[in-house]
Amino acid sequence: MTWLAVLVALLIVVMVAAALYSVVQKDLILAVIGTSVISVVLSVLFYLLQAPDVALTEAAIGVALSTIIFVIAIKKTDRYEE
Amino acid sequence: MILETIGYIIISIGAIFLFLGAFGIFRMPDIYSRMQAGTKATTLGAMGVVFGVGLVQPEWFWKTFIIVLFIAISNPISSHALARGSYKIGIKPFTKKEGLDDLDGVYEAEEEK
Amino acid sequence: MIIFLLSVLGLAIIFALIRGFKGPTASDRIVALDNITTIVTAGLVLLGLYFERYIYVDVSLIYAVLGFVGVLTLARYMEGGL
Numbered sequence: 001m002t003w004l005a006v007l008v009a010l011l012i013v014v015m016v017a018a019a020l021y022s023v024v025q026k027d028l029i030l031a032v033i034g035t036s037v038i039s040v041v042l043s044v045l046f047y048l049l050q051a052p053d054v055a056l057t058e059a060a061i062g063v064a065l066s067t068i069i070f071v072i073a074i075k076k077t078d079r080y081e082e
Numbered sequence: 083m084i085l086e087t088i089g090y091i092i093i094s095i096g097a098i099f100l101f102l103g104a105f106g107i108f109r110m111p112d113i114y115s116r117m118q119a120g121t122k123a124t125t126l127g128a129m130g131v132v133f134g135v136g137l138v139q140p141e142w143f144w145k146t147f148i149i150v151l152f153i154a155i156s157n158p159i160s161s162h163a164l165a166r167g168s169y170k171i172g173i174k175p176f177t178k179k180e181g182l183d184d185l186d187g188v189y190e191a192e193e194e195k
Numbered sequence: 196m197i198i199f200l201l202s203v204l205g206l207a208i209i210f211a212l213i214r215g216f217k218g219p220t221a222s223d224r225i226v227a228l229d230n231i232t233t234i235v236t237a238g239l240v241l242l243g244l245y246f247e248r249y250i251y252v253d254v255s256l257i258y259a260v261l262g263f264v265g266v267l268t269l270a271r272y273m274e275g276g277l
Contacts, residue, residue: 003198007205010205014212021216027221029221029269029272029273030221030224032269033215033221033224033225033228033269036228036265037212037215037228037231040231040232040235043235043254044235044238044239047239047242047251047254048242052248052250052251052253052254055254056253056254056257059254059257059258059261060257060261063232063258063261063262063264063265064261064264064265067264067265067268067269068264068265068268071268071269071272071277072277074272075272075277
């Protein structure tokens with residue numbers, strides 16, 4: 001099972017990189033795309049750690065609901081951070 | 083046994099299409115070419131992989147068939163909306179000759195009506 | 196055999212992530228996100244075949260049903276609608 005540990009380590013690296021990108025970015029739409037990438041990677045990580053029910057909930061909430069709420073909030077306010 | 087072999091062949095074809103789609107996103111020059119490589123080839127690849135898994139495990143066939151059906155419905159919707167949106171915010175297609183853009187001025191004429 | 200196919204899909208996800216990191220406009224990044232979601236939909240079914248658990252296919256079903264909603268919302272925001 002050594003390739004599974006390598007895969008989990010790679011997923012954690014990608015998740016931390018996407019989180020840093022999402023924090024640093026001034027254009028908030030790109031930050032929302034970064035959070036969506038975090039959600040997808042986190043769902044795969046839950047799947048690999050033998051928890052398919054948590055992965056199912058994370059997929060449904062993270063890929064659809066949180067993106068819609070963030071985009072509606074950006075629509076009501078400004079797109080660019082100063 | 084023969085069904086398993088056919089299933090693995092279909093999975094391999096789907097994986098090759100998924101890889102070529104992502105490589106097209108990496109290499110193509112502008113947004114519309116990237117969109118063509120990244121949505122059409124990826125849709126065919128994902129359908130091939132999921133259908134092949136349904137052939138390898140015959141008890142899973144109907145659930146994988148439903149997944150294939152939903153991919154075939156939902157993936158072109160998002161790519162169509164994305165192409166329309168990125169044309170409307172003013173990204174021009176990458177062409178070497180002039181006058182190849184058939185949509186030039188169509189949306190402005192719709193706005194005036 | 197399955198591990199080789201999974202490594203091919205992982206290489207595809209790495210190419211899409213590079214384009215999502217350096218793409219010039221927001222549309223490039225949204226195309227990369229759509230591509231990553233579709234590749235993950237196929238890859239989770241392959242992982243379910245590797246672990247031989249029937250319940251693991253449900254996560255991929257959720258991605259196939261709901262995965263297009265986030266991309267649709269972002270595209271409609273860029274167009275000016277929503």
